[in-house]
Every structure is written in structure tokens, then in C-alpha cells.
Amino acid sequence: MPKTERPGENVETGKPARKRETEDHRPEGLRSRVEGFNDRARKAVADEQLHDSIELFTHKSVAGRNAVLNALPEAPELRERAYRIKQETMANLDRYLEQMADAIEARGGNVFFAGDGEDVVSYIGDLAQRKGAKVITKSKSMATEEIELNRRLEEDYAGLEIVETDLGEWIAQLAGDTPSHIVGPILHMNRRRITEVLSRTAGEGLPPDVEALGSFARRRLREKFLTADIGITGANFGVAETGTVVTVTNEGNARLVTSVPPVHVVVMGIEKLVPRFTDLSVFVRLLARSGTGQKLTVYTNFITGPRAAGELDGAEELHLILMDNGRSKLLGTEFEEALYCIRCGACLNVCPVYRQTGGHAYGSTYSGPIGAVITPLLKGHEEAKDLPHASSLCGACWEACPVGIPLHDLLLKLRNQQVEEGLAGKAQEIAFKGFESTMKRPALYNISSRAGRLAQKPLLRDDSVRPLPGPLSAWTDSRDLPPLAEKPFRELWKEGI
Amino acid sequence: MPGRAEFLQSIRHRTQAGRYKPTNAPDVAWTKKEEPGDDRPIEDPPARFIEELEALGGHGERVESLDEAREYVLELARERKAKLLLRWDVDELDALAVDAPLREAGVEVAVWWDLADFREIAGRADIGLSTAAWAIAETGTLVLEGGSGKGRTVTLLPPTYVAVVPVDRILLTVPEAIEKYAGGEAGVLPANVCFHTGPSRSGDIEMSLFVGMHGPGDVHVVLVG
Amino acid sequence: MRVALFVPCYVDQINPQVGVSVVRVLRRLGVEVIYPEGQTCCGQPAFNSGFFDEARAVGRRFLDVFEGERSDYIVCPSGSCTTMVSHYYPFIFGDLPVERERSEVLAERVREFSDFVVNVMGVKDLGVRREGKAVFHCGCHQRRELGVLEEPRGLLSNVGGLDLLDWENEELCCGFGGTFAVKMPDVSTAMADEKIKALDKSGADTLISGDSSCLMHLEGRLRRTGHNTRVLHLAQVLDAEDGKAG
Numbered sequence: 001m002p003k004t005e006r007p008g009e010n011v012e013t014g015k016p017a018r019k020r021e022t023e024d025h026r027p028e029g030l031r032s033r034v035e036g037f038n039d040r041a042r043k044a045v046a047d048e049q050l051h052d053s054i055e056l057f058t059h060k061s062v063a064g065r066n067a068v069l070n071a072l073p074e075a076p077e078l079r080e081r082a083y084r085i086k087q088e089t090m091a092n093l094d095r096y097l098e099q100m101a102d103a104i105e106a107r108g109g110n111v112f113f114a115g116d117g118e119d120v121v122s123y124i125g126d127l128a129q130r131k132g133a134k135v136i137t138k139s140k141s142m143a144t145e146e147i148e149l150n151r152r153l154e155e156d157y158a159g160l161e162i163v164e165t166d167l168g169e170w171i172a173q174l175a176g177d178t179p180s181h182i183v184g185p186i187l188h189m190n191r192r193r194i195t196e197v198l199s200r201t202a203g204e205g206l207p208p209d210v211e212a213l214g215s216f217a218r219r220r221l222r223e224k225f226l227t228a229d230i231g232i233t234g235a236n237f238g239v240a241e242t243g244t245v246v247t248v249t250n251e252g253n254a255r256l257v258t259s260v261p262p263v264h265v266v267v268m269g270i271e272k273l274v275p276r277f278t279d280l281s282v283f284v285r286l287l288a289r290s291g292t293g294q295k296l297t298v299y300t301n302f303i304t305g306p307r308a309a310g311e312l313d314g315a316e317e318l319h320l321i322l323m324d325n326g327r328s329k330l331l332g333t334e335f336e337e338a339l340y341c342i343r344c345g346a347c348l349n350v351c352p353v354y355r356q357t358g359g360h361a362y363g364s365t366y367s368g369p370i371g372a373v374i375t376p377l378l379k380g381h382e383e384a385k386d387l388p389h390a391s392s393l394c395g396a397c398w399e400a401c402p403v404g405i406p407l408h409d410l411l412l413k414l415r416n417q418q419v420e421e422g423l424a425g426k427a428q429e430i431a432f433k434g435f436e437s438t439m440k441r442p443a444l445y446n447i448s449s450r451a452g453r454l455a456q457k458p459l460l461r462d463d464s465v466r467p468l469p470g471p472l473s474a475w476t477d478s479r480d481l482p483p484l485a486e487k488p489f490r491e492l493w494k495e496g497i
Numbered sequence: 498m499p500g501r502a503e504f505l506q507s508i509r510h511r512t513q514a515g516r517y518k519p520t521n522a523p524d525v526a527w528t529k530k531e532e533p534g535d536d537r538p539i540e541d542p543p544a545r546f547i548e549e550l551e552a553l554g555g556h557g558e559r560v561e562s563l564d565e566a567r568e569y570v571l572e573l574a575r576e577r578k579a580k581l582l583l584r585w586d587v588d589e590l591d592a593l594a595v596d597a598p599l600r601e602a603g604v605e606v607a608v609w610w611d612l613a614d615f616r617e618i619a620g621r622a623d624i625g626l627s628t629a630a631w632a633i634a635e636t637g638t639l640v641l642e643g644g645s646g647k648g649r650t651v652t653l654l655p656p657t658y659v660a661v662v663p664v665d666r667i668l669l670t671v672p673e674a675i676e677k678y679a680g681g682e683a684g685v686l687p688a689n690v691c692f693h694t695g696p697s698r699s700g701d702i703e704m705s706l707f708v709g710m711h712g713p714g715d716v717h718v719v720l721v722g
Numbered sequence: 723m724r725v726a727l728f729v730p731c732y733v734d735q736i737n738p739q740v741g742v743s744v745v746r747v748l749r750r751l752g753v754e755v756i757y758p759e760g761q762t763c764c765g766q767p768a769f770n771s772g773f774f775d776e777a778r779a780v781g782r783r784f785l786d787v788f789e790g791e792r793s794d795y796i797v798c799p800s801g802s803c804t805t806m807v808s809h810y811y812p813f814i815f816g817d818l819p820v821e822r823e824r825s826e827v828l829a830e831r832v833r834e835f836s837d838f839v840v841n842v843m844g845v846k847d848l849g850v851r852r853e854g855k856a857v858f859h860c861g862c863h864q865r866r867e868l869g870v871l872e873e874p875r876g877l878l879s880n881v882g883g884l885d886l887l888d889w890e891n892e893e894l895c896c897g898f899g900g901t902f903a904v905k906m907p908d909v910s911t912a913m914a915d916e917k918i919k920a921l922d923k924s925g926a927d928t929l930i931s932g933d934s935s936c937l938m939h940l941e942g943r944l945r946r947t948g949h950n951t952r953v954l955h956l957a958q959v960l961d962a963e964d965g966k967a968g
Contacts, residue, residue, distance in 0.1 A: 038906060045912040057704055094509040101501065107688070113504035167710060168701035184701065191703050214699065214707035221711065226616045242686050252653060252697040252712030259649040259689075260616065270508075277686070278679040281672040284692075295549075295636045296671065299712065300692040302678070308688040310645025312615050328508050332515010352895040356912040390906060392899025392913070393770065394862035409813070415772025424772065432768045436776040439731075439762040440783050449735060464945070474904040478911040479942030482736055489729050489738035493757045497745045 037386040040361040050188055054358050057187040061349040064293020065400075072289065081282050082403045086340035089240075089273050090331055096240035096273050097322060103243030107305025109318035116325045117147025123321060124149070124232070124265055125157040131263060133229035134159060139247065139254035140166040141234025142182060142343055143269045143323060146365045146378075149232075162232075163224045165253035167217055174201050180359030180367065182345035183291050188358050221253075231257035231315065235268035236342070237283055238320075241276045244304045245320065248287060250297045258303055264315035271327050271339040283342060290402040291344035326378035334413055338373050340403045347397035347407060353390055362387060369397035369407040376414055381423055388414035446490075453484050542634035542667045543720050549637030553695030554708060555716040557637070559664070566661045566719045567595045573717060574604050574624060577657050583619055584626035586610040586646030593661060595626075609648040619648065625655040625713065629662045631677060632718070635670045636694055639718065640677075643689030652693065658713035664722035723843075724754040726793035728832070730803045730934065731763040737934050743961035744799045744835060750962070751843050760787040766806040770900040774814050778821075781811050785824050795842060796832045799957050801864025801933050804834040809867050834864060835957060836932055840873040850962045851882035854928040854952065857889045857921055859896060859940070861933035874932050874956050881959060889924040891916060898939035914943040921951065928952040930959055 044050060069075045089096055101111040114120045128136065136153075138144070150162045150173070164170040168185035172178060175197045179185030186194070195208040198216055206212055233254050237246040245266050247254035258264050274283060280302075288294045307314030330336050348354045348368030359367035364375040364384060372391060375384040388411050397407040418424055438444045459465050465472065465481040475481050487495075539545045547557030560566050570593070574582060582599060584590050586609045596606045607618050619625075627647065631640035639660050643649050652658055668674050671692075678686050697712030708714040725748060729741045748755050765780030784807065788796055798804045811825035839845050858878055860871050878886050897903065897913025904910075917940060921929060929944070929951050931937050941953040 038908065041906065042908040045908050053703070060704060091512055093512055094505045097508065098505055111501075113501050115504065165711065166701075167699045167707075171701070184704070186701055187704075194702055210702050210705045210707050213702060214710065218710060222620070225711070226620055244686065250697070251699050251710040253710070255649070255653055255691060256711055259653060276679065278675065281675040281679075284675070285671055296638055296692060296694045298553075298694050298697055300694075302686075302690040302692075303688065304686045304690075305688050308644060311643055311648075311688065312609065312612055313619075313648050313650050314643055314689055322504075324504070324508075328511055331508065331511040332513075332517060334517045336515070336517065352897065352913050352916070353906075353909055355894075356909050356916070388772075389902070390909070392862070392895050392897060392902045392910070394895035394899070395866040396862070396893070396895065399866055412770070412772065415770075416774045417772070419772040419774070428771065428773075432771065432773040432776045435768055435773075436779045439765065439780045442760050442762055445762045452735070471904075474907040475942070478907060478946060479914070479939065480945040481942060482938060484735050485738050487738065489734040489741040490757070490759060492738055492742060493745075493759075497742055 036363050037361060037390050040363060041357045041390070044357040044361045049190060050358055051356070053187055053190065054355055057181070057184050058349040058355050061183070061293060061345075065290055065346060065349070068289045068293050068295060072285070075289075078282050078286055079402055079404050082286055082342075083340065085274060085279050085282065086403060089275055090271070090336055090339055093270065093273070093328075093331060096275055097270060099240040100238055100243055100273060100320075101322070103241065104305060104318070104320050107243055109243065109305045109320055112319060112321045114321050114323045114325075116323075117149070117152070120147055120267055120321055120323055121149060121152045121156065123319075125153055125160075127263070127265070127319065128153075128157060128160055128230060131229055133263075134161060135224060135228045136160060136162045136230045136232055137165050137224050137228040137257045137261065138162055138232045139234070139249065139257045140164070140169050140185070141232070141267055142365060143234050143267050144232065145179065147323075147325060149267070163221070163228075165221055165225065165257060166249070166251060167214070170217065170221065171197055174198070178360070178365075181348055182343055182366075188360065225256045225260055228257070228261040230263045230265060231261040232265045232267065233257055235266050235272050236287060237280060238268050238273045239275075239277050239280065240273055242304055244277060244302050246280065246284070247299075247301045247303070248284070248297050249299045249301075250292070252299050255299050255301050258301065258315060259313050262315060263317045263319070264303070264306070265319045265321065267321045267323060269327060270322050270324055271341075286402040287342050287344050290346045290400075330377055335373075335377055335410060337405045338370075338377055338410055340405050341370050341374070342403060343370075344402060346400040346402060350396040350400040351391075352394060352396065353392065362390065369411070373407055373410045373414065381414075381418055381421065385418065385423060388418065449484070449488055453486075456483055539634050539669050542669060543664050545634040546632055546637055546667055546718075546720065549635070550695060550716075550718055551637075553637060555637065555695045555718065557718050557720065559720045561722070563593055563721060566721050567593055567598065569717075569719050570595050570626065570659060570661070571598055571602065573657070573659055574599060575602065577623060577715070579604050579623035579657070581605045581607065581618075581622045582624040582626060583607045583609065583622035583648075583651050583655060585628065585648065585651055587628060589628045589663075590626065590661070609646055609651055615648060615650060619650040619654040622655040624657045624659060625651040625653070627652050627658075627660050629660050629666065630690075631674055632662050632667045632720070633669075633671055633674050633692070634667050638671070638674070638692050638694040640674055641691045641693055642687045643691075644687055649689055649691070652691075653712050656709060656713055657715040657717070659717040659719065661719045661721060664720045667720070723752065723795075724756065724793050725838070726788060726791050726796045727755055727757045728761065728764075728788070728796050728798040728803065728807070729757070730798065730800045732938065733799065733934050736938065737955065740799055740934055740955040740957050743955070743957040744797070746961050746963055747839070747848065747957060748797065750848070751839070751845060753843070756791060756793060758787050758791045760790075764803045764806045766803060766810075767900055769806065769810060769814065770902075778814050778818075781814065781825070782821065785811075785821070785828060788828060789824065794831070795838060796828070797835055797838045798832065799835040799932065799955065800935070801834050801861040801868055801870065802935060804832055805863035805867045808832045834868055834870055834932065836874040836877055837868065837870045839960075840876065846876050847880035848877065848960050848962070850960055852959055853883040855885045855887055855926045856928035856930050857887050857892075857924055857926040859892075859917070859929065859931040859933075859936055861931060861936050862895050864932055865893065877956070877960060878930065884959070887924045887926050889926065890920040892920070896936045896940050898935050900935070903939055910939070911943060914940055918944060918947065918949070926951070928954065930954050930956055932956045
């Protein structure tokens, strides 16, 4: 992969040069860029194999989720409770963070408050150096993806090997790729590609069957699990009352990452907190049922501090990193509900846009409806200008969300925010000012209506608007466009119905 | 890099200064009603536990006595041609008295006590044996507590895992199990509690199921009593 | 029973026949129908693109026009436009107490067409006939914000000679989404193709919906891909006089 150019200072805006962009191993076009969604989406919808993979995954996930939620009569009530608990948590976040920190310290753990990704990288890097660590095993954590932890640690701290242990994440890591779905990270990779990647790692051709590939992965990762100096996990939930960190997996990798190495580091977004241990009864059930269609995942692991006296395994040192990275900006604003997300992935599975494009089209760590909402909120509109528009506002995400976040309304608010900040572009501003003027005055509306009928005459062919270059081409390239009717309804009404 | 006080203060400022207080709660019905769901009441908890576990590919058996439980473990070791079994160091497993018969059958038995290198032995073991603090009927889940003598990796590293659990430890639902630890005092909570539900698995390769990803793929629970 | 007709701007301009059918169906039920001629648009296009100020301006006009006419209900043959008025006017006027109240009061009288026929007039069978094998596409706003899904299906199942079929992915959005259809044309078209695939699989020869915007988008793609599927608005199917012409 070629190194990207380092832009100089922008003399127009006076903004400083962007931070050094180093070797980026992700496939071309994955770095989030303004206006990138359409190009990536175009490629994605043309990819039939990708479409089949997404179809299979989302269809199965939705069916599983529906069945298992139907089996829980109190599911609607749980959803309401989940919303209220998160609302309460955010309204008192400082207090709960402090309570969690105190609880962990009382159990002999360490707490670090990280403002952003840079802070997290330095803390872990320095820790690794102090410990003389060589191998770090990691379980799946979107928060660490968000801050590109692996790449930055390996760049800034020589001699560190970071190994993803979730099968999908490991394969993505080996392929130089990134996850495309919160729950099924490599749903975009087919068996042939996976076999290629694993064979290269194995140094021999592996047969393309799941048994052989899975067994190889188990053997190879087992070596890493057992020799790791540090284990890094995320946290599906953190409990303020007790200082408990909860991880949820089917593979068992998070449990191995936290049981074997002498040091355990947790990177947890501050919004993952819940106030009391008993609140977990709501969230643990919703996460499994909504995310994977299971009543519980195979391993739901509750860690409260480092190992107790008398224990021979489990970490001797626990470091909990509470990360902000833009989350606190949303507190007390109309976007606060975006922080209630428990990262179950259900919104991705039901989103008709995601189902056509897959996750990489979004060009961000977080894809689908939740990605379209939080990427501009955490990173700023400039980084993700088109994401709030990558939605038809159908509301399926809101309907599926186990916490009831009105994602579709948040997307609308983001679009409005763009307009308020002058990011909508002159053409649109003029168009909608014109729209407003026309719609406020029936006389003007009627004039436009008659003008439209005259203007369209040369454009018509066979009762439809001809495909032509220009503003209408976005429609007419792929769809017939009906002409304006000879007489609008209001005229027919005047004539008598 | 903010200090703790600064970090918390900036958050306090935002939550207090924030104008917008969300008041929406979800009000729309969700999930299709036509798809059948299984919300049968649990009439026979041990039977339901076994049913749930087996639906996930695990093996469940109910026996009347510790003698029968011992037989199950011996038979399992024979079938798996195990060379090394690693078990928790707890009274209930001492009472199971399975060490001697196993050794007689040529199976090395290691007990989780004062091990020089737990990685070596847990990594080499063919079978892990433990009890459980609780079991959950609704889901086929074992609730495993960490503590002295109760190695976490005993239940995690060997490819075959068997738990011997008194039948009166069975709880009906997940919320009940969580309540056992929601005492409010962090001191009551063990450093590790794990809800373990069936064989380890992954669906990452084209959604095809691979069993025994990192944890045991061969999971057995013997309910005694 | 006196009803003010709210005709979406694209029905007015592109599919006026839909409005005509609505009038006929309502009159057959004995409803007095008036059409406030000052109406233009509900403002949804501006709203969907984030231009809330412009949407508010158009919304104010809408409130003026429809408050000015005495009517028991305001009926609209579009789930999305009905939702704009009944759900999103209070949303955009949130910080303006006077307008918010006006919109909340008006919202109680605004009803989507099938909702009005079934739940206000209490009629489930209009005694009409139309031959064909049809699938029904429920607009997203109508399904999720208004919760009016069974009403149109019920009405259609009582149409003599009409075989109402199930089709896969029936809850999936058609891909119109207003300006989305031209802002993200590739995805929008792919979403239409997904629905058309399901339509083909069902064997239907007719596509019916309560939202003309969805129909315009789906019909546009159906024609471009060489389909002869009959595309009708719910009101047209229920209009006995239109039935003879169809």
C-alpha cells in the first residue's frame, strides 16, 4: 500500500497539516472521506457475491432475533427499562464513572481516564514497555477499532505483536482488512479468500473446509493465548456499583484473554456504564437476543478486579481505561440517545441500505444506521458528510433497536445540523429557498406547475421523461420518470369530479 | 491527558448545562408477531436444563447419586481416550472420589492446587472437571465462580469439559442468577463469574458453525440428585 | 361527516387520478368532501433534507390553510405525508409553543385514507371487484409511525376477484426516501430491485400501495426493466368507477 501524501498547511483556512498519515493497510477507499459513500456504494451494489453474503447473514440474524424476542413476553417492557436506565446513566455519568473507578480501585485494580485515542495508545504502550511485553492478545472491541489501537501501538512501540483472537477479527487482521459488521466482522469475505489468507499464514495450502480452517485457527491462536504478556478486551458493559466489566462472546476468546496473561487491560467507552449489577439482567438478555438471536451467548463473563487471593489464573493486574473520544460532547444534547447504543448490530441487520451496500461502504469503524449517526457526532461532519444521507429514513432501525434509540430521527437532526452549519452547499440552499417561496404562495405554485408542463414537452417520449444528462439523470439513468399530468388535481376539482 | 478530577468535571458540566433532556421512550411494537416463540413455563427445571443444553450441542445427564456421576466421568475419559484430566480443588469433587479409579484406568489426574505452571498443565489436559455455583434451566447455563481451587482455565482450555452439579443448584431464569450477585456489596462478588452456555463456537466463516473455537467444544453436565 | 382533502403535491401534479378516486370513494361512503384550494405541499422534501426552517415556513402555511376550513377530519392518500403532518410538525415546531400546539391539535384530525375508511367510517368492504394477483407495499411511515398496516390489507382482501399474495421482504423499504432516490441513486435502485425480485417471485401481476411516491419509484424501475406489472394506488383499486376502466 503506498504511503499517503502529507498535505501541507492549508493556506486558505489556516488549519494545521493533518497528523502524519502512515502506512494504511486497509483496502483502498476505506478511509472515511467526504462524498465517498456513493462511490463505494456503487461498487458494492454491483458485487453479487457480497450481496449474497450480506443477504444470508442479515436474513438469518433477523429471523433468529425475531424468534428469540417473541419467546420473551416481557421484551417490550425490557426495552423501555433499557432506555430509562441509559437515560439515568447519562444524566449522572460523572457520578457513576467515579463510583466505578472507586469500586475497581477498592478491588485492587487501576483506573485511567483517557480523553482520546492518543491517551489510550500511550497508556497501553507505556504499560507494555514497563512490563517488557512482546505479545498482546486482544478480544473484539469496537472501541479499539475506533482509535486504530493495533496499528498505532505497533507503529509507536517497537517489538509489540498484537494478535486479534476473535476468529473473524484475526482473519481480517491477517488480510489487512477491517470488520464490516459489529457482530460478524468478516461477513464480506468468502471461503476462498479466507482459505487464501489462512493458508498464507500457515505456510501451506489448507483445504477450504470449515473444520480444517477452524482447527488451524484454534491451534495457532492457542499458542498466542498461552504466551501473551498482556490481554486487552473491550467491555460490553461496565457496572458502576461493583466495578464489574462484562464481556460477551461465543468463542471464549475474551475469557482466555482475561484468564491467562498476568495483565488485563480494558478499553471501555464511558457510555457503556450501567448503574447497578441488577441492571445487567435487562442488558445481558437484550444484547444476546438482539445481537445474535441467542438467549445467552456461550460466554457471558463478569470480571470484578484482578484475581483474588488464592487464585492461580486470572490477571494479577487489571487496568480499566475509561475512554471519552468525543462521547461526552453529546451529553445533554439532542443527540444524547446515540450514546445508549449497546452495539448489538440489530440495526445493521434490518437496514435496507446496509443490506445493499455492506459495512465498508460507510468508510468508518461503525456502519449501518448507528454508524451513520455516531460517526459524524464523534468525528465531526467534515469526516462523514454523506453518512447522514445514506438512509431512506424508513425507521426499521428504530423499530429493531433493543434500547429504542430513534436513529432515523437522529439522522434527520444531523441533516439539519449540516444545514445550520452551512455544509449543505449553495445549490441545495437555493433550491429549498425556492421550494419554500413556491409552496407558500399558491399563485406561484400554479405558475410553476404550468411552466413545468410547458418545459417538459420536449423531454417526453412514450409517456415518460427521456433519460438525459443533467439534474434528473440520477433518476432517469435507472428508472422511467412519469411526466406531469395534463391537468393537476386542483384543476380537475375545479372542473368538477 | 486529563486527570481524573478534570475528566469528571467536564462531564459534570455537560450533564448539568445540557438543555436537552430526552424524554422519548420506545412506543412502537417490535418483532413480528406471527413468528412463533417458545415461552413455555418451566415445569421440570432439570429436564429443561438438559433440553436447552442439548439443543446447543452439549450433553446433559441426570443421575441419582455421586456413584453414577463418577461412572459418567470414567466412561467419558475412556471414550475420549484421555491421558490427563484436570479438576477443581473443591470438596464436592473430593467427595466424587474419581481420582483413584481414573488413575487405575491409566489417566493422570491433576488437581488445581499450587501448580507451578498452570498454562502447561491446563494446555495439555484432555478433560477439565468442575462443579458449578448455579445452573440456569431457561438457557442450559452453568454459573462458574472463580476462587481458590477453582481455576478458570480448567473449564476453558481442555477440549472436553464436564461439570458435576447438584440438582438443587438449578435456578429457573437468567435474572434469578444475576440477582445472586446483585447483593450491593462489591466484596461479595467473586473476581470472576462466568455464565457458560454450551460448547464454544464460531460462525465467522460464511456463517458455517465451527464448534470448539477456543473453549471446549465437547461439553457435559451431570446433574446429581 | 365533512372531510377536507389533503392531496400530496406529487399526486396533484403527477397522479391526479388518485385524488379523483379518493373523492369518489369518500362520497360513496356518504362523506362530504371539500378541497382547500390554498394547499400546496406539506413541506416534507425540505424537512427530509434537513432544511427545517423552510419546512416550518411551509408547515405554517399548511396549518393556516387547513385550520381555516371547518372539517371533521383531514384525509390524505399518503402515509408519508400524513406522518409529516401528524408526527413531524410537532417535532419541527418543538421549540415554538404556539405552533406546536396548533400542530398537535391539527394532528388529531389528520388521517391516512385507509385508516379513515376503516377506523373512522367503520367500513372494511367497499363491495368492489378487480381481477388480479396483487401484492401490497406498505409505505414505511405508514407502517412504523402510523401503525396502519392491517387496514389497507383488510380492505384489499375484501375486493372481489383480487388475490392478495404474500411476498418476501415485504417490510423492506422500496428505496424512494424522497431526495434519497436522487442523492444515492445506486443504492436506491438496488433497493427497488430487491422489491421487484420479491414481486417476481410471488407471481403477482399487480402492485398496490397507499403511497404514490413509493409507486412512482417502483413503477419507474419496473418499466425500465421491462415489466408489465399493473401499478395502482389503493384508492384506485377501491374506486368502483376506476375499476371498470382498469
